Amino acid sequence: xxVSIEQLVFIVGNGLIFGSILALVAVGLSLIxxxxxxxxxxxxxFASVTGFVIVGLVGLGIGLVPSIIAGIVFAFVAGVxxxxxxxxxxxxxxxxxxxxxxxxxxxxxxxxxxxxxxxxGFRQIPGPDIGSIVVAGTSVNLLRPAAGAIAVGMxxxxxxxxxxxxxxxxxxxxxxxxxxxxxxxxxxERIYMLTFGIGAVLTGISGVLYGMLFTLxxxxxxALTAFAFTIVVVGGVGSFFxxxxxxxxxxxxxSFTATMVGSRWRFFAIFAVLFIVLVLRPExxxxxST
Amino acid sequence: MxxxxxxxxxxxxxxxxTIKAHQTTIGAVVVAIAVLIPFLVPxxxxxxxxxxxxxxxxxxxxxxxIGYAGQLILAQGAFFGxxxxxxxxxxxxxxxxxxxxxxxxxxxxxxxxxLGKPATRASGIYLGIITxxxxxxxxxxxxxxxxxxxxxxxxxxxxxxxxxxTGMIPGDVLYYYLLLLVYIGTVVFFYxxxxxxxxxxxxxxxxxxxxxxxxxxxxxxxxxxxxxxxxLICGLAGGLFAPFNGYLSPPMFDLHRTxxxxxxxxxxxxxxxxxxxxxxxxxxxxxxxxxFIAEIRLIIYGVLLILLLMYLPEGIGGWLxxxxxx
Numbered sequence: 001x002x003v004s005i006e007q008l009v010f011i012v013g014n015g016l017i018f019g020s021i022l023a024l025v026a027v028g029l030s031l032i033x034x035x036x037x038x039x040x041x042x043x044x045x046f047a048s049v050t051g052f053v054i055v056g057l058v059g060l061g062i063g064l065v066p067s068i069i070a071g072i073v074f075a076f077v078a079g080v081x082x083x084x085x086x087x088x089x090x091x092x093x094x095x096x097x098x099x100x101x102x103x104x105x106x107x108x109x110x111x112x113x114x115x116x117x118x119x120x121g122f123r124q125i126p127g128p129d130i131g132s133i134v135v136a137g138t139s140v141n142l143l144r145p146a147a148g149a150i151a152v153g154m155x156x157x158x159x160x161x162x163x164x165x166x167x168x169x170x171x172x173x174x175x176x177x178x179x180x181x182x183x184x185x186x187x188x189e190r191i192y193m194l195t196f197g198i199g200a201v202l203t204g205i206s207g208v209l210y211g212m213l214f215t216l217x218x219x220x221x222x223a224l225t226a227f228a229f230t231i232v233v234v235g236g237v238g239s240f241f242x243x244x245x246x247x248x249x250x251x252x253x254x255s256f257t258a259t260m261v262g263s264r265w266r267f268f269a270i271f272a273v274l275f276i277v278l279v280l281r282p283e284x285x286x287x288x289s290t
Numbered sequence: 291m292x293x294x295x296x297x298x299x300x301x302x303x304x305x306x307x308t309i310k311a312h313q314t315t316i317g318a319v320v321v322a323i324a325v326l327i328p329f330l331v332p333x334x335x336x337x338x339x340x341x342x343x344x345x346x347x348x349x350x351x352x353x354x355x356i357g358y359a360g361q362l363i364l365a366q367g368a369f370f371g372x373x374x375x376x377x378x379x380x381x382x383x384x385x386x387x388x389x390x391x392x393x394x395x396x397x398x399x400x401x402x403x404x405l406g407k408p409a410t411r412a413s414g415i416y417l418g419i420i421t422x423x424x425x426x427x428x429x430x431x432x433x434x435x436x437x438x439x440x441x442x443x444x445x446x447x448x449x450x451x452x453x454x455x456t457g458m459i460p461g462d463v464l465y466y467y468l469l470l471l472v473y474i475g476t477v478v479f480f481y482x483x484x485x486x487x488x489x490x491x492x493x494x495x496x497x498x499x500x501x502x503x504x505x506x507x508x509x510x511x512x513x514x515x516x517x518x519x520x521x522l523i524c525g526l527a528g529g530l531f532a533p534f535n536g537y538l539s540p541p542m543f544d545l546h547r548t549x550x551x552x553x554x555x556x557x558x559x560x561x562x563x564x565x566x567x568x569x570x571x572x573x574x575x576x577x578x579x580x581x582f583i584a585e586i587r588l589i590i591y592g593v594l595l596i597l598l599l600m601y602l603p604e605g606i607g608g609w610l611x612x613x614x615x616x
Contacts, residue, residue: 039415089600095560097414098362102556103599105549109592117585226426233419268430271423278420279408 003260006138011255013135017144017213019251020151024206025224026231026243027158028199034238035175035195038087038100042107044224046200047207050075051216052115054208055123064128072204079200080193082107087196108222115218127212147209154205155244158198162240171195175238203228226267230274249273306613324470328463338574340466340534343473345554345570347527350480351520352555353563358489359516360496362414365405365421366551368428369521371543373398373528375432375439378447378538387450391529395522398529402521403514410513425548432540444539447532465534472530473567476523481563492516524551557598558607565607572606 003011029043050071057067086107090099132141162168173181174191182188203224210216210224227250235246250270257269309316328336348370355361373394380390409420432439439445449456451464483489494502495509502509532538550573558569576594580587602609 033415039418086596086600093603095603098356099599099603101362101415101418102549102552103596106592106595106599109595110589113586113588113592117589226422229419230423233416237415264434267426268434271427271430274423275420275427278412278416278423 007259009135010138011259012252013140013144014259015252015255016248017148017151017251018255019248020148020155021206021209021213022224022227022231022251023155023244023247024151024209025203025228026235026247027155027240028201028203028206029225029228030232030235030237030240030243031158031171031195031202032199033232035171036083036087036192037096038104039097039229040199041101041104041225041229042082042111042221043104043199043203043228044221044226045108045111046075046078046203046221047210047224048115048216048218048221049078049111049207050204051125051207051211051220052119052123054125054211055119055216058126064126068208071208072201075200075204075207076197079196079198082200083193083196088192108225112218112221115221119218122215122217123211124215125208125211144213147213151206151209154202158202159240167191167194227270230270234274234277303616306616310614328466333460333462336462336466338578340462340469342567342570342574343469344527344531344534345551345573346473346558346566347476347523348551349554349558349566349569350476350563351524351527352552353558353560353566354480354484354492354523355516355520356552356555357560358484358492358496359513361410361513361516362418363421363517363520364418364545364548364552365425365428366520366524367543367545367547368425369398369402369524370528370531370547370551371428371432371538371540372401372521373525374447374532374538374543375445375528376525377529377532378445381448387448387533391450391526394529395525398525399518399522402525403518406514406517406521410510410517422545422548425543425545429540429544432543440539442540444537446537447535449536450530450533469530469534472526476526477563477566484563488512488515553595555605557602557605559605559609559611562605562607562611565605565610568606 025044025047028046029040032038032040032043053074054067054071057070058064062070082104086103087100090096090103093099127143130142130146132139134140160168162172170181170186171191171194173184173186174188174195178188181191206224207216207220210220231246231250232243234250235242235244250273253269253273254266257263257265261269327339331339348366351363351366351369355363376394376397377387377390380393381387385393405421405424409417409424412420433442435441436443449461450468451461455464484492491502491507491512494505494507495512499509554566554569554573556569557572558565558567577587577591580590583590604612
C-alpha cells in the first residue's frame with residue numbers, strides 16, 4: 001500500500017480535526033465520570049441534540065450565531081436536567097455504576113427516537129463560509145482547521161478552568177474525595193449539577209462542529225458515545241492528557257481506515273485498537289497517573 | 291402513612307396471605323396454564339411466549355455475572371449470536387441439529403473463556419467497555435464477511451424437528467414445550483448453583499474481594515468461571531433460538547439485544563433466579579403491547595427502563611420475595 005504525500009496530509013489533517021472534536025465528547029464524558037462516577041451512556045446525545053436544535057432554529061429562519069448560542073444554552077439545561085431528573089435519583093444506591101449506566105442508556109433511546117420523530121434523517125448545520133486555502137495541491141475549506149482550533153481552544157479553556165478557578169478546583173476536590181470536599185464547605189450537589197452542565201456544553205460544542213463538518217443523524221449520538229468511551233478507556237480514566245492523546249490516536253486510526261481501507265472498516269479498526277490496548281494494558285495507556 | 295398507603299398495604303397483605311395459604315393450588319394452576327397455553331392462544335402470541343423462555347434463560351447471563359459476581363458484562367448479544375450462528379454453520383456442515391446445539395453451546399463457552407481470560411483481569415467500567423467492544427466487533431465481523439455469515443442479508447436456519455414430528459404436532463407447539471422444559475431446567479440448575487458454595491463465593495467476591503482472597507477464594511478463577519458460564523447459557527439460548535426463529539441477521543445480536551438481555555435480568559431481579567420469567571415477560575411483551583403506538587414506542591420503552599431502575603431496582607422477583615418474607 002503506497003501512500004502519496006497528498007493522501008498523507010489529507011489523512012493526518014482529517015484525523016487530527018476529527019480527533020479534536022472527539023476529544024470534546026470524551027473530555028465531557030471523562031469529567032462526568034471523574035466527578036460523579038456516572039458512566040454516562042447518553043454523552044454523545046448532548047452533541048446530536050445540540051446539533052439538531054441548531055438545525056431546527058436555523059430552519060426557522062433564525063441567524064446562525066444566535067442559533068448556536070441557543071443550542072449551547074440548551075445543552076447546559078439538558079445536562080442539568082439529566083442530572084436532576086434522573087441521575088440524582090440514584091445517589092447512595094448500591095450498584096450506582098450499573099443503574100446509571102442503564103438509565104443513561106434509556107436516555108439515549110429516548111433522545112435518539114425523539115430526534116428521529118422530529119427531524120427524520122441526515123441533516124447538516126450550514127457553516128459560515130470563511131474561504132479556503134491550498135495545502136499540498138488540494139484545496140482545504142478553512143472551516144475544517146477552524147473547527148479543530150475551536151476544539152483545542154475549548155480543551156485549553158477547560159484545563160485552565162479546572163486548575164485555576166474556584167469552581168474548577170471544587171470540582172476536582174469532589175472528584176477526589178467527596179466527604180473531604182463537603183467538610184471544607186463545598187456544596188457537592190451544586191458541583192454535581194454544574195459538572196453535568198459543563199460536560200454537556202463541551203460535548204454540545206463538539207456537536208456544533210461535527211454538524212458543520214459532517215452530517216448529523218439521530219444515531220450520531222450513539223456513535224460519538226461509543227467513540228468517547230473507547231477514548232476514555234484507552235487514555236486511562238481520569239487522565240486529561242491521556243484522553244487527548246487517545247482522541248488524536250483514534251481520530252488518526254479512523255481517518256486512515258476510512259481513506260485507505262474503506263469506511264465500512266472504521267468501527268472494526270477502532271474497536272480492534274481498543275481491544276488490543278485493553279488486553280495488553282487493562283488500565284489504559286496512562287492508567288494510574290492523573 | 292397516608293390512608294391510601296394503609297389501604298394498599300392491607301390489600302397487599304391479604305393478597306399475599308391468600309397466596310401463601312393456597313400455595314399448592316396456585317402452583318398447580320400455574321403449571322396447568324403453562325401446559326395448556328399452546329391450545330389457548332393464537333400462534334403469534336405463542337411465538338412471543340416461547341421467546342419469553344429464551345429471554346428467561348438469557349437473563350441468567352446477567353444474573354450470574356452482574357448480580358452475583360459484580361462483573362459488568364456487555365457482550366451477551368454477541369455470545370447469543372455466536373451460539374445461533376454456530377448452530378447454522380454446524381448443521382450446514384452436516385451435524386444433526388441436536389448435536390449442533392450442544393457443540394454450539396460448548397463452542398460459545400470456549401469463545402467466552404478465551405475472551406474472559408484477558409478481559410476478567412479488568413473490572414468495573416473497563417470490563418464493560420472491553421465486552422461492549424467485543425459485541426460490536428462481532429456484529430462488524432458478521433457484516434464484513436458475507437461469504438461466511440450471509441452478511442446483512444442473513445442466514446436461514448434449519449428446523450430442529452424432523453418433518454415426521456411436525457406433521458403430527460405443529461412446530462411452534464413443539465418449540466414451546468421444548469423451551470419450557472429447557473427453561474425450567476435452567477432455573478433449577480442456576481437456583482442450585484447460586485445457592486451453593488459457588489454462589490456464595492461470587493457474592494463474597496462482589497462484596498469484598500480482599501476478604502474473599504483471605505478466606506481462600508481464588509477470585510480470578512471464579513470471575514473467569516462466571517464469565518464463561520454467561521457465555522455457555524447465551525450459547526445454549528442461541529443454539530435454540532436459531533432453529534426456532536428460522537432466520538438470523540447481524541442486528542439481532544447488537545448492543546440493543548445485549549441491553550434487552552440485561553434488562554430481562556434487571557426487571558426480573560438480579561439476585562432472584564425465579565424472577566427471570568418476569569424479566570422475559572417484560573422484555574418480550576411490553577414492546578408488543580406498545581406496538582399500536584408504533585412511532586413513539588421506543589421513547590416509552592426508554593422511559594419505562596428508567597422508571598424501572600428508579601423504583602424497582604431489585605426487579606419484580608426481588609419485590610415479590612420481599613412481600614413473601616413479610
